[in-house]
Amino acid sequence: METSLVSLVMGSFTSATVGAAARLGIADALADGPATPDELAAAVDADRDALVSLMTALTALGVFAKDEDGRYTNSPQSELLRTDHPDSMRYLTALLCGLYAQAAAGGLAEAVRTGTSVMPHAFGVPLYEYLDKDPETARIFDLAMQDWARPIGAVLAEHVPFENVRTVIDVGGGNGTLLKAVLTAHPHLKGICVDRPDTCRRAEEDLRASGNEDLIARLTFQPADILREVPEGGDLYILKNVLHDWSSESGVQILGNIRRAMSATTAPDGAPTLLVIDPLAEHDSGAAFRNVIKMVVGESKARERTEADMRREAAAAGLQVLSITPCPADLSVTACTIAPDTQAA
Ligand SMILES: C[S@@+](CC[C@H](N)C(=O)[O-])C[C@H]1O[C@@H](n2cnc3c(N)ncnc32)[C@H](O)[C@@H]1O
Known part of the structure; x- marks a missing residue:
């Protein structure tokens, strides 16, 4: 089924929303059971109202859920964002749906025009030099x-x-x-x-x-x-x-x-x-997009x-x-x- 252009355009915000949940550790905070908005904001050290906006989007996506008392809970999708899940995708999500990967993706048109990697355009250095200068991102990597x-x-x-x-x-x-x-x-x-x-x-x-x-x-x-x-x-x-x-x-x-x-x-x-x-x-079932990702984070060519x-x-x-x-x-x-x-x- 063809995806509408509007959905595709909003897609970057969708993945950024999931990326923020991974970065904040929301699934870990809900691992022991449901939490009210106040409890969750305290647990992940976030602004309550901003967190409610994020969670409204995430529950609409089915990434988290709400119980009958209006408390947030994990869903099968968000379980995969728990750090201790055997198939955890928490840090992969935080990296690919945020940090330099999302920021650099904005330079894709330039990469296509010039045939060179996005990273030096976006950050002045290739990926691994960038990571050498940013220990927190390097650790998430x-x-x-x-x-x-x-x-x-x-x-x-x-x-x-x-x-x-x-x-x-x-x-x-x-x-x-x-x-x-x-x-x-x-x-x-x-x-x-x-x-x-x-x-x-x-x-x-x-x-x-x-x-x-x-x-x-x-x-x-x-x-x-x-x-x-x-x-x-x-x-x-x-x-x-x-x-x-x-x-x-x-x-x-x-x-x-x-x-x-x-x-x-x-x-x-x-x-x-x-x-x-x-x-x-x-x-590779993801072959259609693999080279686009490589243009963003890989070496030129x-x-x-x-x-x-x-x-x-x-x-x-x-x-x-x-x-x-x-x-x-x-x-x-x-x-x-x-x-x-x-x-x-
Ligand atoms: C995409 S990661 C893959 C890591 C691991 N093999 C895996 O599959 O999870 C590429 C790895 O190559 C390392 N790397 C990149 N350039 C390197 C270099 N010039 N010398 C040594 N290691 C390098 C990175 O630090 C990173 O750990």
């Missing part, structure tokens, strides 16, 4: 990536054969959510999460604060610029939701750095393997790959594609090994 990585961590932990793997290196692994799931399910593994220095510092602090001595002993965070180098020593490398933020040229650079690290590593069961986990257009793009970039980086397997959340897993004719340079 890490938690949003956690929302994104959580379900795939469980899928990998269950389906990837880890018996002959000793060390898993997650390249651009954020705060280590995926590795935590994999290491928890497979106690013989060690994990190295490679990311930007700030992300590694925050993740390391959080891991130590968690008091999980088992993971503290087996999971390390290693700062690196993956456009320049990737650490060696993994017999399984993972690159999840990273490639599509970059142009084809940068993608080949990152894949080439991983291939060089793989070439320098001896795996017990033959050559190391790389799993690239990214949406590929053929298996960042785009979703097709299977053919993926094979071409892997080959240019000295990798051979072994298989491509669709997996949940519109992602595909491309398993690669070092191409036979590649020099170990």
